[in-house]
Amino acid sequence: MKIAVLGGDGFVGWPTSLHLSDQGHEIHILDNLSRRWIDTELGVQSLTPMDSIQERTRVWHAETGRRIHFHLIDLAKDYELLKGWLAKHRPDAIIHFAEQRAAPYSMKSDRHKNYTVSNNVNATHNLLNAMVELDLDAHLVHLGTMGVYGYSTVGAAIPEGYLPVGIETVDGRTVSQEILYPSNPGSIYHMTKCLDQQLFQFYAKNDALRITDLHQGIVWGTHTEQTRRHAQLVNRFDYDGDYGTVLNRFLIQAAIGYPLTVHGTGGQTRAFIHIQDSVRCIEIALKNPPQRGGRVEIFNQMTETHRVRDLAEMISKMTGAEIAWLPNPRKEAAENDLIVRNEKFLGLGLDPTTLGEGLLDEIVEVAKKFAYRVDRSRVPAVSAWTKDIAAKVERDPEGKRLKSVS
Amino acid sequence: MKIAVLGGDGFVGWPTSLHLSDQGHEIHILDNLSRRWIDTELGVQSLTPMDSIQERTRVWHAETGRRIHFHLIDLAKDYELLKGWLAKHRPDAIIHFAEQRAAPYSMKSDRHKNYTVSNNVNATHNLLNAMVELDLDAHLVHLGTMGVYGYSTVGAAIPEGYLPVGIETVDGRTVSQEILYPSNPGSIYHMTKCLDQQLFQFYAKNDALRITDLHQGIVWGTHTEQTRRHAQLVNRFDYDGDYGTVLNRFLIQAAIGYPLTVHGTGGQTRAFIHIQDSVRCIEIALKNPPQRGGRVEIFNQMTETHRVRDLAEMISKMTGAEIAWLPNPRKEAAENDLIVRNEKFLGLGLDPTTLGEGLLDEIVEVAKKFAYRVDRSRVPAVSAWTKDIAAKVERDPEGKRLKSVS
Ligand SMILES: NC(=O)c1ccc[n+]([C@@H]2O[C@H](COP(=O)([O-])OP(=O)(O)OC[C@H]3O[C@@H](n4cnc5c(N)ncnc54)[C@H](O)[C@@H]3O)[C@@H](O)[C@H]2O)c1
Ligand SMILES: NC(=O)c1ccc[n+]([C@@H]2O[C@H](COP(=O)([O-])OP(=O)(O)OC[C@H]3O[C@@H](n4cnc5c(N)ncnc54)[C@H](O)[C@@H]3O)[C@@H](O)[C@H]2O)c1
Numbered sequence: 080m081k082i083a084v085l086g087g088d089g090f091v092g093w094p095t096s097l098h099l100s101d102q103g104h105e106i107h108i109l110d111n112l113s114r115r116w117i118d119t120e121l122g123v124q125s126l127t128p129m130d131s132i133q134e135r136t137r138v139w140h141a142e143t144g145r146r147i148h149f150h151l152i153d154l155a156k157d158y159e160l161l162k163g164w165l166a167k168h169r170p171d172a173i174i175h176f177a178e179q180r181a182a183p184y185s186m187k188s189d190r191h192k193n194y195t196v197s198n199n200v201n202a203t204h205n206l207l208n209a210m211v212e213l214d215l216d217a218h219l220v221h222l223g224t225m226g227v228y229g230y231s232t233v234g235a236a237i238p239e240g241y242l243p244v245g246i247e248t249v250d251g252r253t254v255s256q257e258i259l260y261p262s263n264p265g266s267i268y269h270m271t272k273c274l275d276q277q278l279f280q281f282y283a284k285n286d287a288l289r290i291t292d293l294h295q296g297i298v299w300g301t302h303t304e305q306t307r308r309h310a311q312l313v314n315r316f317d318y319d320g321d322y323g324t325v326l327n328r329f330l331i332q333a334a335i336g337y338p339l340t341v342h343g344t345g346g347q348t349r350a351f352i353h354i355q356d357s358v359r360c361i362e363i364a365l366k367n368p369p370q371r372g373g374r375v376e377i378f379n380q381m382t383e384t385h386r387v388r389d390l391a392e393m394i395s396k397m398t399g400a401e402i403a404w405l406p407n408p409r410k411e412a413a414e415n416d417l418i419v420r421n422e423k424f425l426g427l428g429l430d431p432t433t434l435g436e437g438l439l440d441e442i443v444e445v446a447k448k449f450a451y452r453v454d455r456s457r458v459p460a461v462s463a464w465t466k467d468i469a470a471k472v473e474r475d476p477e478g479k480r481l482k483s484v485s
Numbered sequence: 486m487k488i489a490v491l492g493g494d495g496f497v498g499w500p501t502s503l504h505l506s507d508q509g510h511e512i513h514i515l516d517n518l519s520r521r522w523i524d525t526e527l528g529v530q531s532l533t534p535m536d537s538i539q540e541r542t543r544v545w546h547a548e549t550g551r552r553i554h555f556h557l558i559d560l561a562k563d564y565e566l567l568k569g570w571l572a573k574h575r576p577d578a579i580i581h582f583a584e585q586r587a588a589p590y591s592m593k594s595d596r597h598k599n600y601t602v603s604n605n606v607n608a609t610h611n612l613l614n615a616m617v618e619l620d621l622d623a624h625l626v627h628l629g630t631m632g633v634y635g636y637s638t639v640g641a642a643i644p645e646g647y648l649p650v651g652i653e654t655v656d657g658r659t660v661s662q663e664i665l666y667p668s669n670p671g672s673i674y675h676m677t678k679c680l681d682q683q684l685f686q687f688y689a690k691n692d693a694l695r696i697t698d699l700h701q702g703i704v705w706g707t708h709t710e711q712t713r714r715h716a717q718l719v720n721r722f723d724y725d726g727d728y729g730t731v732l733n734r735f736l737i738q739a740a741i742g743y744p745l746t747v748h749g750t751g752g753q754t755r756a757f758i759h760i761q762d763s764v765r766c767i768e769i770a771l772k773n774p775p776q777r778g779g780r781v782e783i784f785n786q787m788t789e790t791h792r793v794r795d796l797a798e799m800i801s802k803m804t805g806a807e808i809a810w811l812p813n814p815r816k817e818a819a820e821n822d823l824i825v826r827n828e829k830f831l832g833l834g835l836d837p838t839t840l841g842e843g844l845l846d847e848i849v850e851v852a853k854k855f856a857y858r859v860d861r862s863r864v865p866a867v868s869a870w871t872k873d874i875a876a877k878v879e880r881d882p883e884g885k886r887l888k889s890v891s
Contacts, residue, residue, distance in 0.1 A: 158595075189614045189618040192614050193564060197607060200606050200680070204602045204603075208595045208599055234654040234656065234660070242652065246641045248640040258667040270684070270687045274606070286871060464691060465692060
């Protein structure tokens, strides 16, 4: 297959490109490299020394003889360029990772809110629009998030995208209908994924586009089979307060002797998936496209759920790290349960790599190896969800906060 | 009150500005005049000779001694300008009409799709974002559409925004929850209003903004009490295939001896409201803001529903006009029922002006008076929802189509 990987220079996009290239697919990465620019803006860098995309693809070719092509295109701003590229290459499948994906970054300031909404909505809409315009019947696989569901509080399991509900008619009957699961996003970033969902629903209905939306949990880990093959194929590893995600952050904090930063009670339950499984899920999704004219296919792409404080305690036990209980910069319920259905990927052969598999050690290894690259001042999460919360967090400045260690 | 009317140069925004100014409120119109530019793009014009906004506000001042202020600002593109304006003026209320509002225009081409999504999403988001940034606790009243609901097909009445549903828990109980009514938009334009809804839900929850969303039916009529006061205060009247809406279009077609253009079987049921009632509803909504921290207030702003073919037959009987049954350029169900709850406005004192009130004659009068301004070639609706439909509509060109008259 000829596959376009939009956002293929990113944390999930890069190992996905390698994995699919390894299987013999023709891979084209389209990326505007905005994520590298954001590193510059924030003054942070990947824990792992990450080469340029041009150098990475050169190394991959030298190692395997396979070519991954790179095209510098901004999906959100270069509609005509994107359309021209799609018209020329007419890929069989398109994997869409190309969005601003950090919730804290999306809440930093009004500029960051606008950027996230505008970048993500326009990237997704430009793509759908161009596909229709070109009559391109490629299978579109999009990376969404578990965060579109909000966190169920009524003790119901979160289904894979669609929810059967009973609606009362005027003559007193109850009619059962399947609706897109009601969304309740917790940040501007998550909200953009809810907007994406609406775009997908419309284009599947009006134009019969074949779309798969993967509602992904938090990705942990760093290596996949392919990134291990050469030092320069190493994956990105974000540890900073904006882009670093909870499990990976705890592991690096442990490795550099920084207390594990738990926000609030740590009672938030989150869904997780290892990077190797994420890549496999995308492969499975590619092999199982929906029918033309059918509804948007939705998978819950996660393998386990954990409460944040349980993770912290586990890693603390494993590494001896302390735990710091900090005020929560997010506006969210202090405690939530989360029950998630994921039978679809399991039924199609996914064999999950869970936290118990010993891969945590591997990440601590990576973290220790590159600990000299860590800027400790970038570890705290400082983006607050509202000005009130920001004021509260500031009244309890970092120094003091880190003293209140368990 | 100091009220900002965003999009106050438009069909509903202008009479709303006059009505509220007449009541002694301080009115500021913010508009980028894009609607006038679209007239130029399409080579059409309002049936009624519409002066510049500067001239209209001058005439209003001469007639009443009251000032309406005009500010040329693009909400979607000039975030800093908008924020600066809001910071300086800090209005008590904001009425937001400023979006591209024609479904056929939004489906014309890929450029029009992109424009509609980008203009509407960014306009709404910039506004919400700036309000939070400035800690501006103004009551935001937005004009949405009945089209966000899609058209209910299960025989249930459409509630005012929120739907009670039963959700099954893992232990077999059914928990009742109120959700935002599942959306099912029929065009890119309608979809943008669904995206707006998501933005409102988020900002009401995260930032406690006070927001009212008016899900409006198709507006008919042209005059209000204030627009009647002087020839130069006349309202815009769109009759072309893109911006003209069904009832007003039938009336002008009747007035110029053009067959009434019914798409498909005319079995579509639509919700309607007279322009005078629309303006009154907005006044009522302004007087009943939601509480800070409460949920988004949603009203169904419509007074009656009719099937399109019934309207055509009524107007045919009234005027002797013929009916032309044309292929439907839209992708939609041929026939649909529509039962809509609107008790909230009625309970707050709205006394509806229905089709039976003799105001239809008034519009035919207006149409006859300005019939010399009509470009007959602009009357047909030519934007098709998909390329397949476009091909079908073209195979049956206008000349032939208009012969198949009932
Ligand atoms: N990492 C996670 O834990 C996680 C969890 C759930 C969902 N996701 C989703 O998976 C996708 C990939 O996540 P990631 O962690 O690899 O993110 P990332 O930021 O590392 O990668 C995103 C890539 O997209 C590119 N990009 C962004 N906007 C673009 C535009 N307008 N035009 C072209 N390229 C653009 C960036 O330069 C970057 O290379 C995202 O959509 C994200 O929302 C990630
Ligand atoms: N007319 C109807 O039948 C109807 C029905 C339901 C809902 N609505 C909604 O009511 C609102 C007003 O409708 P209308 O018929 O008066 O439309 P209109 O097109 O006549 O007026 C919209 C006004 O907003 C302005 N505008 C658009 N984008 C802008 C931007 N980015 N910045 C600043 N100004 C901008 C335009 O120049 C125009 O003056 C719309 O939001 C529409 O969706 C209208």
